[in-house]
Amino acid sequence: MTERLWAALAEVQDPEMPVNLVDLGLIYAIHETDGVVDVDLTFTAMGCPASDFILDDVRERLFREPGVNEVRINVVWDPPWTTARMTEAGRDALEAWGLAV
Numbered sequence: 001m002t003e004r005l006w007a008a009l010a011e012v013q014d015p016e017m018p019v020n021l022v023d024l025g026l027i028y029a030i031h032e033t034d035g036v037v038d039v040d041l042t043f044t045a046m047g048c049p050a051s052d053f054i055l056d057d058v059r060e061r062l063f064r065e066p067g068v069n070e071v072r073i074n075v076v077w078d079p080p081w082t083t084a085r086m087t088e089a090g091r092d093a094l095e096a097w098g099l100a101v
Contacts (some may be wrong), residue, residue, distance in 0.1 A: 005030045005037060008065055012057045015050040019093040023057070027078055035069035037062050042081045050067025051075075 010022040028040040
C-alpha cells in the first residue's frame with residue numbers, strides 16, 4: 001500500500017531545487033492505517049523558507065490518492081538530512097542543473 005504513496009510523493013518537487021522530495025531524501029517514512037497517512041519528513045535546513053510550501057504540497061498530493069482521509073506530517077530532525085540521503089536520480093538531477101553534490 002505505501003508503495004503508491006511513495007510514488008505519489010515522488011511527484012512533489014522541491015520548490016527551490018529541480019528534484020522531487022523522495023529523490024532528495026526528505027521523506028523518511030510513510031505509514032498508512034485505515035485511510036490515515038503518517039509521513040515523517042525533514043528539510044535540508046532548519047528555517048527552510050520553502051517548508052510551508054512543501055508541507056502543503058505533500059498534503060495536497062496525498063489527498064488525491066484513493067482512500068486517504070487524513071494526512072499527518074511529522075517533521076523530524078534526527079537523523080539530520082545530508083546529501084547522502086539523496087538517490088542517484090536526485091544527484092543526477094542536481095548535477096544536470098550545475099549543482100555539485
